[in-house]
Each structure stands twice: as structure tokens, then as C-alpha cells.
Amino acid sequence: MQSPRTRIVEVLQLQPPCAEVRVKGWLRTVRDSKQVVFLELNDGSSMGILQVVVDPSLPNIEDVRRLTTGSAVGVRGELVPSPAKGQTVELRATEVEIIGRAEADFPLQKKRHSFEFLRTIAHLRNRTNTYGAVFRVRSKLAHAIHCFFQDRGFVYVHTPIITASDAEGAGEMFRVTTLDPAAPPKTPEGRIDWDADFFARQAYLTVSGQLNGETFAIGMGDIYTFGPTFRAENSNTSRHVAEFWMIEPEMAFFDLDDNCTLAEAFVKHLLRTLLEDCAEDVAFFDERIDKGLTARLRHVLESPFERMPYAEAVKRLEASGQSFEYPVFFGANLQAEHERFLTETIIGRPVFVTDYPKEIKAFYMRRNDDGRTVAAVDLLVPQVGELIGGSQREERYDVLLQALEETGLSPQSYAWYLDTRRYGTVPHAGFGLGFERLIMYATGMQNIRDVIPFPRTPRHCEF
RNA sequence: UCCGGAGUAGCUCAGUCGGUAGAGCAGGCGGCUGUUAACCGCCGGGUCAGGGGUUCGAGUCCCUUCUCCGGAGCCA
Numbered sequence: 001m002q003s004p005r006t007r008i009v010e011v012l013q014l015q016p017p018c019a020e021v022r023v024k025g026w027l028r029t030v031r032d033s034k035q036v037v038f039l040e041l042n043d044g045s046s047m048g049i050l051q052v053v054v055d056p057s058l059p060n061i062e063d064v065r066r067l068t069t070g071s072a073v074g075v076r077g078e079l080v081p082s083p084a085k086g087q088t089v090e091l092r093a094t095e096v097e098i099i100g101r102a103e104a105d106f107p108l109q110k111k112r113h114s115f116e117f118l119r120t121i122a123h124l125r126n127r128t129n130t131y132g133a134v135f136r137v138r139s140k141l142a143h144a145i146h147c148f149f150q151d152r153g154f155v156y157v158h159t160p161i162i163t164a165s166d167a168e169g170a171g172e173m174f175r176v177t178t179l180d181p182a183a184p185p186k187t188p189e190g191r192i193d194w195d196a197d198f199f200a201r202q203a204y205l206t207v208s209g210q211l212n213g214e215t216f217a218i219g220m221g222d223i224y225t226f227g228p229t230f231r232a233e234n235s236n237t238s239r240h241v242a243e244f245w246m247i248e249p250e251m252a253f254f255d256l257d258d259n260c261t262l263a264e265a266f267v268k269h270l271l272r273t274l275l276e277d278c279a280e281d282v283a284f285f286d287e288r289i290d291k292g293l294t295a296r297l298r299h300v301l302e303s304p305f306e307r308m309p310y311a312e313a314v315k316r317l318e319a320s321g322q323s324f325e326y327p328v329f330f331g332a333n334l335q336a337e338h339e340r341f342l343t344e345t346i347i348g349r350p351v352f353v354t355d356y357p358k359e360i361k362a363f364y365m366r367r368n369d370d371g372r373t374v375a376a377v378d379l380l381v382p383q384v385g386e387l388i389g390g391s392q393r394e395e396r397y398d399v400l401l402q403a404l405e406e407t408g409l410s411p412q413s414y415a416w417y418l419d420t421r422r423y424g425t426v427p428h429a430g431f432g433l434g435f436e437r438l439i440m441y442a443t444g445m446q447n448i449r450d451v452i453p454f455p456r457t458p459r460h461c462e463f
Numbered sequence: 464u465c466c467g468g469a470g471u472a473g474c475u476c477a478g479u480c481g482g483u484a485g486a487g488c489a490g491g492c493g494g495c496u497g498u499u500a501a502c503c504g505c506c507g508g509g510u511c512a513g514g515g516g517u518u519c520g521a522g523u524c525c526c527u528u529c530u531c532c533g534g535a536g537c538c539a
Contacts, residue, residue: 434539
């Protein structure tokens with residue numbers, strides 16, 4: 001059994017003096033002189049660094065002197081008030097155990113590295129202040145998401161990662177197969193014989209758990225999914241990865257209005273948790289990554305979210321006199337520049353844009369009585385643009401079937417989905433939130449590759 | 464995928480007019496100091512992204528390939 005340790009985040013809360021404190025962690029730096037050696041220790045439990053003071057009388061002092069940045073050590077000693085500036089307490093070591101020395105070519109230095117470089121050492125970058133903070137925030141927010149839904153009686157549904165549905169137009173899919181790519185079995189006509197594949201049909205990684213989620217909402221009431229999602233798009237941007245996490249709640253007996261109300265409460269719950277439980281990390285982001293972050297998050301937390309139909313949003317954008325790279329008109333997809341101008345300049349706070357033209361939205365969204373729009377909603381927030389996309393779902397069998405056919409999808413493939421509209425269909429609605437986009441918003445980090453531990457992007461699947 | 468920018472030591476970068484490859488940090492050795500991005504001295508460290516071309520001579524100019532970054536599209 002290993003000797004016990006106290007996490008540094010807790011040690012820094014203690015009132016010195018405290019005898020027999022034991023910590024373990026990794027060295028950020030070593031400063032040595034004849035009379036005394038200083039170690040700075042971090043263990044990932046917080047941003048905090050514990051200064052360890054080592055007296056030359058320790059038996060292994062020569063080895064301690066030669067410790068390198070990145071080395072793992074355990075220290076036993078007395079926590080005392082620090083006589084010098086820079087820290088309030090320090091650990092006077094009575095024993096320093098060298099657990100794992102970092103070799104001389106340890107790539108992290110006591111200076112600023114580019115995020116670009118740190119991405120190439122994703123297995124080590126969690127030892128830096130920024131990434132440590134990012135992944136602590138990520139963990140807290142994941143927990144907060146579960147708390148929000150569980151507290152409201154939602155059921156957490158594990159929707160499948162492997163799927164046979166040919167998407168809903170949500171992008172390119174990764175194929176899942178056990179066939180030998182060099183010599184796949186062929187049909188008499190010379191095509192690949194998918195009947196011989198593992199699932200006896202073509203299979204893919206999921207692009208969304210929504211359709212499966214809907215079937216559970218129609219039966220279990222309020223549900224949510226929270227899991228990985230895959231897109232094989234050749235997207236090379238700071239906002240796209242091939243593997244990411246999504247949260248998709250789905251609520252029975254809900255309309256678009258109810259959907260917005262829940263989404264607003266959801267976002268505010270997450271921001272409140274962030275500001276309360278990750279105060280130190282948020283302060284770091286505010287100071288080092290994105291000045292004004294805290295104020296922006298507080299502003300959103302305290303503002304009632306606006307609700308506005310797409311038609312009105314288009315009118316307001318047209319009337320603004322602002323010139324855009326892409327023109328605004330009814331029927332056009334709102335571009336990122338439009339979304340941001342709307343929420344930042346015209347409204348000045350988050351806004352739900354609702355009721356989009358049916359041509360630019362997915363087949364499962366509920367047709368409005370006007371015949372030309374669907375009950376869709378996007379939540380736009382300052383600085384980021386779209387954070388949430390959702391809709392009231394089409395619960396009428398005939399209308400859904402027609403929408404499916406108009407989209408060119410085969411009703412046979414969606415027979416199970418259509419069934420829910422034949423057996424006790426109900427009005428229902430839901431939305432999707434990209435977890436990494438949320439973390440970017442919460443931390444001010446500009447690149448999605450820096451908020452997921454091991455990002456998968458085109459040509460990148462290391463680690 | 465399209466447009467733009469970039470690629471020089473382990474990292475961050477400089478490199479003039481085309482003329483023997485540089486600094487800081489990191490590493491090793493030594494010194495010094497209750498230090499704190501510690502400091503001082505010495506030392507090791509390079510396929511200048513790859514290939515081709517122009518030239519007496521290319522990190523530098525030209526062509527090309529690759530990679531990365533940013534923006535766009537797609538979207539979350």
C-alpha cells in the first residue's frame with residue numbers, strides 16, 4: 001500500500017503550523033543553493049503550487065538538488081508560515097522521496113508554450129496551468145450537467161454509438177466494419193456484400209443520439225443523453241473535431257416555448273456552477289486567456305434571455321444598416337457574423353431565435369401552421385454565436401412521413417422512429433448542446449482542440 | 464475542401480544585400496543567494512520541413528510536395 005497523501009488544494013487551506021503533512025506531485029521548478037533547495041510542487045488538484053523548502057542536512061540532498069522540472073516526488077514535512085513573499089505557507093521537508101525522475105528532455109518548461117506545441121504533447125499538457133484548469137472545468141461541468149437533469153427527474157439514456165441509420169443529414173459518418181478492406185466479399189454483381197459484414201448491413205458511428213432519445217422520451221417522459229458523437233467531415237477549423245461530446249435532452253409533453261425555458265435554466269445552472277465551484281480556474285482564464293470572461297458570464301447569468309422569431313431577426317438585421325459579407329434575407333441560413341451581431345449588438349444578451357424556414361432545417365422538426373416555418377430554436381450567445389440548437393419534434397405521423405420523403409430519406413430505415421408516432425404519439429421537444437463548445441464558452445479558450453483531452457481531427461489520431 | 468499565413472537548436476524566436484548558423488530558455492558541469500520565470504560562468508546541442516532548380520555560393524531567390532496555424536464552408 002502506498003503512503004497517504006493530502007491533496008495540495010487542501011494543504012493550502014490548512015492553518016499552519018501543521019506537523020506531518022504528506023504531499024505527492026510533480027515539480028514545476030527547482031531552485032538550489034548551498035544553504036537551501038526550493039521545490040515547487042503541483043499535483044493537479046488545483047492551480048495551487050506548494051513551495052517545499054529542503055535543508056541540506058537531508059541524506060539524499062544531492063539527488064534532490066539535481067531534480068528536474070517534471071519529476072514526481074513525495075514530501076513529508078511541517079507546514080509553516082512562509083517568511084518570504086510569493087506564498088503564505090510552505091512545507092519544510094523532513095523527507096523527500098524521488099518517485100519518478102523526469103529525464104533531461106522533458107518538454108515542458110518554466111515559460112510560456114504555444115498551444116500549438118502543447119497539442120503535440122497532449123499526454124503531458126495536463127500538467128500545465130491552462131490545461132489543468134480546462135480539464136478541471138470540463139469535469140465540473142460534466143457533473144453539473146448530470147446534477148441539473150437528475151435533480152429534475154430526467155432519465156439518463158445511453159443511446160448507441162454504433163448505428164445503422166443513414167444519419168439525418170448531419171454530416172459525413174465514420175463507417176464501422178469488420179470486412180477486410182483489401183479483399184471485401186462481393187455480391188454476384190461485383191458490389192461489396194454488406195450482408196457478410198458484422199451487422200449484416202452497413203453500420204456507422206453515431207452523429208446524434210436524438211432519434212433514439214426521442215423514443216425514450218415517448219415512454220419515459222424526460223430523458224437526456226450525454227455521450228460521444230462522431231463526424232467524418234474534413235473540417236479544419238478551431239471549432240470542429242471528429243469526436244466530440246453532446247448533451248441531448250428530450251422532453252415529452254413539451255412545446256418550443258417549454259424547450260426554451262428549460263434551455264435557459266440549464267445554461268444558467270451551468271454558469272452558476274462554474275462561477276461558484278471553479279472560481280480559481282475562472283479567475284485564471286479571465287486574467288490569462290480571455291480578459292472580461294467573468295463579467296461576460298455574470299452578465300449572461302443575470303440576463304433574461306430574449307426570444308425572437310427568425311422572421312423578426314432577419315428584419316432587425318436588415319434594418320440595422322450593418323453590412324455583412326453574406327446578405328441577410330428570409331430563407332437564408334444565418335451566418336456566424338449575423339448571429340453574433342444579433343446577440344451582441346442588437347440584443348446585447350442571449351437570444352433564442354425560433355421558427356426557421358423549413359427548407360434550412362431538419363426533417364424531424366415540427367411544421368408550423370404557417371406552412372413555411374418549423375418549430376426550431378437556436379440559442380445565440382455573445383462572443384460565441386450558436387450554443388444550443390433544438391426544436392419541437394414533428395409528432396404527427398402523416399406530416400413526419402411526408403417530411404422524410406421530401407428529404408429523400410427512406411421510410412423503411414426509419415420505421416422504428418415512425419412507430420413512435422403510431423403508438424401513443426405526444427408533443428415533445430428537445431435540444432442539443434455541444435459539450436466542447438460549452439467549455440470554450442466557459443473558459444474563453446479559442447480552439448476546440450484545447451478543451452478535449454485527446455482531440456481527433458483530420459490526420460490526427462495520436463495518443 | 465477553398466482562401467491566407469507559417470515551418471531555423473528540445474522550446475520561443477532573430478537571421479541585414481545571396482557570402483562560414485545566432486540569442487534567451489531548457490539540459491550538463493561549476494559558483495552564489497530564503498529563492499520564487501532566481502542569478503553568474505563554462506560546455507554540449509542544427510538534414511534551416513522534404514525534393515528539385517537558379518547561382519562561384521542559397522536559411523535567404525524560383526518551382527513543387529508535405530505539415531501546421533488562422534479564416535470560410537459544413538456543423539456541434
